[in-house]
Each structure stands twice: as structure tokens, then as C-alpha cells.
Amino acid sequence: MEDNLPLILITNDDGITSPGIRTLVECVMHLGRVVVVAPDSPQSGMSHAVTFTKPLWLKTSDEFKDLNIEAYACSGTPADCVKLAKDQILHRTPDFCFSGINHGSNASVNILYSGTMSAATEAAIEGIPSIGFSLCDHSWEADFSASRPIITHLAENLVEHSLPEYTLLNVNIPKGTEVKGMKVCRQARAKWVERYDKRTDPYGRTYFWLTGEFVNLDSDGGTDEDYLAEGYASVVPVQFDLTSKEGTDFINKHWLWNEE
Amino acid sequence: MEDNLPLILITNDDGITSPGIRTLVECVMHLGRVVVVAPDSPQSGMSHAVTFTKPLWLKTSDEFKDLNIEAYACSGTPADCVKLAKDQILHRTPDFCFSGINHGSNASVNILYSGTMSAATEAAIEGIPSIGFSLCDHSWEADFSASRPIITHLAENLVEHSLPEYTLLNVNIPKGTEVKGMKVCRQARAKWVERYDKRTDPYGRTYFWLTGEFVNLDSDGGTDEDYLAEGYASVVPVQFDLTSKEGTDFINKHWLWNEE
Numbered sequence: 001m002e003d004n005l006p007l008i009l010i011t012n013d014d015g016i017t018s019p020g021i022r023t024l025v026e027c028v029m030h031l032g033r034v035v036v037v038a039p040d041s042p043q044s045g046m047s048h049a050v051t052f053t054k055p056l057w058l059k060t061s062d063e064f065k066d067l068n069i070e071a072y073a074c075s076g077t078p079a080d081c082v083k084l085a086k087d088q089i090l091h092r093t094p095d096f097c098f099s100g101i102n103h104g105s106n107a108s109v110n111i112l113y114s115g116t117m118s119a120a121t122e123a124a125i126e127g128i129p130s131i132g133f134s135l136c137d138h139s140w141e142a143d144f145s146a147s148r149p150i151i152t153h154l155a156e157n158l159v160e161h162s163l164p165e166y167t168l169l170n171v172n173i174p175k176g177t178e179v180k181g182m183k184v185c186r187q188a189r190a191k192w193v194e195r196y197d198k199r200t201d202p203y204g205r206t207y208f209w210l211t212g213e214f215v216n217l218d219s220d221g222g223t224d225e226d227y228l229a230e231g232y233a234s235v236v237p238v239q240f241d242l243t244s245k246e247g248t249d250f251i252n253k254h255w256l257w258n259e260e
Numbered sequence: 261m262e263d264n265l266p267l268i269l270i271t272n273d274d275g276i277t278s279p280g281i282r283t284l285v286e287c288v289m290h291l292g293r294v295v296v297v298a299p300d301s302p303q304s305g306m307s308h309a310v311t312f313t314k315p316l317w318l319k320t321s322d323e324f325k326d327l328n329i330e331a332y333a334c335s336g337t338p339a340d341c342v343k344l345a346k347d348q349i350l351h352r353t354p355d356f357c358f359s360g361i362n363h364g365s366n367a368s369v370n371i372l373y374s375g376t377m378s379a380a381t382e383a384a385i386e387g388i389p390s391i392g393f394s395l396c397d398h399s400w401e402a403d404f405s406a407s408r409p410i411i412t413h414l415a416e417n418l419v420e421h422s423l424p425e426y427t428l429l430n431v432n433i434p435k436g437t438e439v440k441g442m443k444v445c446r447q448a449r450a451k452w453v454e455r456y457d458k459r460t461d462p463y464g465r466t467y468f469w470l471t472g473e474f475v476n477l478d479s480d481g482g483t484d485e486d487y488l489a490e491g492y493a494s495v496v497p498v499q500f501d502l503t504s505k506e507g508t509d510f511i512n513k514h515w516l517w518n519e520e
Contacts, residue, residue: 044313045309045311046309049305050305052304052470055468055469056468056469057467057468087456112500157516161514164506164507169507169511186501186508187502191385194343194346196348206317207317208318237503237506237511238502238507241446242498243447243497243498244424244497244499248444251444
């Protein structure tokens with residue numbers, strides 16, 4: 001009987017022990033048969049990295065035993081978790097994939113650096129309807145209470161109405177106990193202004209720690225950053241066909257092409 | 261006088277000793293003051309990963325001394341190289357960035373996994389006109405002779421005509437000594453069908469090696485994969501605003517949204 005339920009893969013980048021992934025499991029477990037395959041250690045900032053130059057290890061995990069949820073910890077990246085889950089654990093393509101809840105924002109250009117969003121993208125490449133969820137609070141003790149109804153609402157919509165092929169959602173939820181609602185919007189143009197901390201190690205060698213400040217360069221309104229600042233959860237539909245029409249038109253018009 | 265020349269940053273993901281990056285330097289060094297900042301070891305498949313949970317090391321390198329080119333080897337990822345170059349080596353935003361030549365294809369969905377393309381994207385986020393170059397040949401002894409005129413042609417166009425803001429180029433060159441020409445085209449819909457090799461380590465633990473087969477799912481024609489198969493170099497203009505109009509229209513129409 002269980003076999004008629006949708007098969008739901010859950011992963012993240014903060015690792016299988018994070019409070020974020022536990023909250024996500026609790027929010028969607030009523031929607032089908034949930035299987036967790038998540039990194040055995042934090043993988044933040046790993047983006048869409050995949051492991052092929054070294055082997056991967058996989059262990060069954062008791063992390064969600066109290067919820068009666070099957071779980072596996074993987075030595076690889078979030079994208080590895082999705083690939084390995086499909087090929088070696090589930091032995092079929094899951095029906096849906098949820099990634100997160102990330103401890104920290106993946107809005108705007110942060111989607112490019114995010115392991116959480118890359119896991120959801122990896123699922124979308126496989127044709128699996130998927131959503132990545134993030135809370136704009138880096139703390140391990142972050143309060144996910146305001147995230148719960150949003151996640152459940154969006155997950156239920158995904159299971160009920162799905163998404164167009166080759167698209168997924170990047171959902172970010174503002175920090176705090178009150179969220180005004182949800183806004184479907186676009187990715188803000190923004191960037192990190194890096195400042196490396198230059199230090200000297202005990203052996204006299206110079207090393208550098210990355211620090212920086214996030215700067216929103218987008219003043220046209222209606223972006224994920226705008227709505228998050230106003231207290232709304234941002235819902236950005238995302239594609240991974242990166243072809244730029246503007247770039248195509250530009251080089252066809254302005255660049256020199258030999259007749260070939 | 262040198263100060264009036266464009267400042268050109270060169271990086272890659274195969275590491276500073278790769279034949280590909282040396283070829284790239286040779287192809288573009290007549291266009292300005294070239295500085296190489298590249299990983300000190302191979303970083304293939306690292307995608308847009310950035311290092312902030314541990315420090316980075318940077319060493320001056322003699323790798324390009326014979327060409328009189330300043331070079332640095334970095335312990336981090338390709339994206340780290342671009343960030344660190346700007347903040348700690350160049351102390352200004354370079355005028356152009358070239359990444360590669362990658363030993364292996366970054367066409368189609370491979371752009372998402374690629375460290376080479378993520379370095380070029382990181383530059384584009386900074387507003388730097390940039391191109392990532394890849395040869396569809398994984399061999400360290402790959403023959404780059406047919407790549408040279410293509411790279412020089414495109415690099416000269418970039419310096420002369422630039423690109424629209426927030427766009428870059430993903431250039432892939434077919435294997436072999438003859439290339440028919442260049443085609444501006446779109447990213448193919450394709451994916452890897454994974455097959456993990458399941459093995460047992462000397463201590464009795466099961467481990468997994470990623471292997472797989474690349475499958476082109478796109479039959480509409482005019483893609484990078486199509487032109488590469490026909491013997492052309494593919495030039496895909498790329499953006500990193502991932503917002504999907506199709507996904508936005510779909511969820512606005514079909515999903516349930518509470519009035520908020």
C-alpha cells in the first residue's frame with residue numbers, strides 16, 4: 001500500500017544532523033514516503049560540485065528513527081546525495097525532491113554558491129519537481145516556526161500541481177517569528193564585496209580568510225531581496241538553461257564573424 | 261606605459277600546470293597585461309564552490325616565467341581564484357577574464373558542474389567581460405592546435421566589442437585537429453545517467469565511484485551538442501539570472517495562493 005504514495009527525496013547542504021532538515025522532514029512527511037539522503041558533514045558553499053576523483057561512502061542513519069523515516073548519510077556533496085540516492089538507494093527516480101531548510105539565505109546570486117539549491121537543481125535535471133528552502137538566519141538555533149506553514153503550503157502545491165519541466169523553486173524565508181506572506185518574484189542583481197583577512201600561520205606563511213559584505217545592486221523593485229526585506233518569503237522559479245538571448249543578439253550584431 | 265594596457269585575469273580548474281591554461285595564455289597575451297591566478301591542484305567538478313570555512317594559501321609561481329607573465333597558485337577553487345585575485349593581487353577589478361582551456365567538454369548541462377565556467381561566471385558577477393574555453397578532450401596531452409585561432413578570434417572580439425552586462429560566453433571546441441568554424445547557439449537539454457561502481461575497501465566497508473554516460477535529450481536542433489557533433493566550436497552566451505518566466509507563469513496560474 002505504501003508503494004502508491006509519492007516517493008519524496010529530502011537532502012540539504014548543512015548535513016543530516018541540522019535542525020533545518022529535521023524541520024523540513026516534519027513539514028512534508030504527510031505527503032508521501034520520505035527518504036533522507038544528506039551529507040554526513042556540512043557542505044555549505046559547495047555549489048554544484050560532484051565527486052568523481054575519489055570514492056563516496058554511505059551509511060544508514062538513525063537520525064529520523066523517531067519519525068519512522070529512512071535516512072542515509074553520505075560523504076559527498078549535496079549533488080552527490082541526489083545522484084547516489086537515485087542510483088543506489090531508491091533504485092528509481094523519486095517523484096519529488098525537497099532540499100533544505102538551509103541555515104542562511106540563498107536569495108539572489110547566492111543561489112550560484114549554494115549546495116542546497118544545487119541539490120534541488122540536480123533533481124530538476126533528472127526531471128524531478130523540486131524546491132530548495134532557506135531561512136535567512138545562519139544560526140544553528142534558528143527559529144523555524146514561521147517557516148513551517150510556508151513550506152507545507154508550497155510542498156502541497158508541488159505535489160498537487162507540479163512544475164514545468166526543467167524548472168524548480170528557490171524559496172527564501174525571512175528571519176524572525178512573523179512572515180507577512182509569500183511573493184513570487186525574480187532573482188535580484190547583487191554580489192558579494194569580498195574582503196580577505198590576511199593572517200600569518202604559526203610557520204610564518206601568509207594565509208587568507210574570506211569575509212565580505214552582500215550588496216544589492218538592483219533598484220528596479222520586485223526582487224527576492226526586496227520582498228525578504230519587507231518581511232515576505234520569496235519564491236523564485238528557476239531554470240538551468242543559462243542561454244542568454246540578450247547576449248546572443250549582442251554578439252550576432254556586434255562581433256565579427258568570418259563567413260564559414 | 262604598461263598601465264594603459266587592459267588588465268587580463270586568467271584562471272582555470274585543471275590547475276596552473278595544465279597544458280590548457282598555458283595555451284590560453286599564449287593565445288591572448290598580446291591583448292594586454294596578463295596575470296594568471298589558478299588553482300595549485302586540479303579542481304574539476306568543483307562548480308561554483310567557494311572556500312570560507314578554512315583559509316586559503318597563495319604562492320607566486322614561475323610557471324609562466326618564460327613568457328614573462330606574472331602568475332600565482334592558489335589552494336582554493338576556481339571561484340576563489342577570481343575573488344582572491346581581485347582583492348589581494350590586482351587590487352582592482354580586471355578588465356577581462358578568460359578561464360580554461362578546460363581539458364574536457366563543458367557544453368550543455370556540464371556548465372553547472374564546471375569549475376572553469378564558474379570562474380568565468382564569478383568574473384561576470386563582478387561586471388568583468390569573460391569567456392570560459394573548453395576542449396572536448398580530457399587528455400592531458402590533448403592537441404590544442406585547432407583551438408588557438410578560435411580563442412584568439414573570440415578574445416580579440418571581447419576586448420574590442422565587449423558583452424552585455426551580466427553575460428559571458430561558454431565556448432567549447434571539438435576534439436581533433438580540424439574545426440569547421442564557430443556557431444553561436446543555445447545550451448542543449450541533456451543529462452548524465454549515473455552508474456555508481458560499488459566496491460569494498462580493504463576494511464570491508466562499501467564505497468562508490470561515480471561513473472556515467474552523457475545523454476543528449478534535446479532533439480530540436482541548434483544546440484551546442486549538435487554543432488560540436490558536426491565539428492564546429494559552440495559559442496553559448498550565458499546569463500546567471502536564473503529566473504524562469506515559464507515557471508513564474510505556471511505557478512501564478514496553477515498554484516493556490518492565499519490572499520495575503
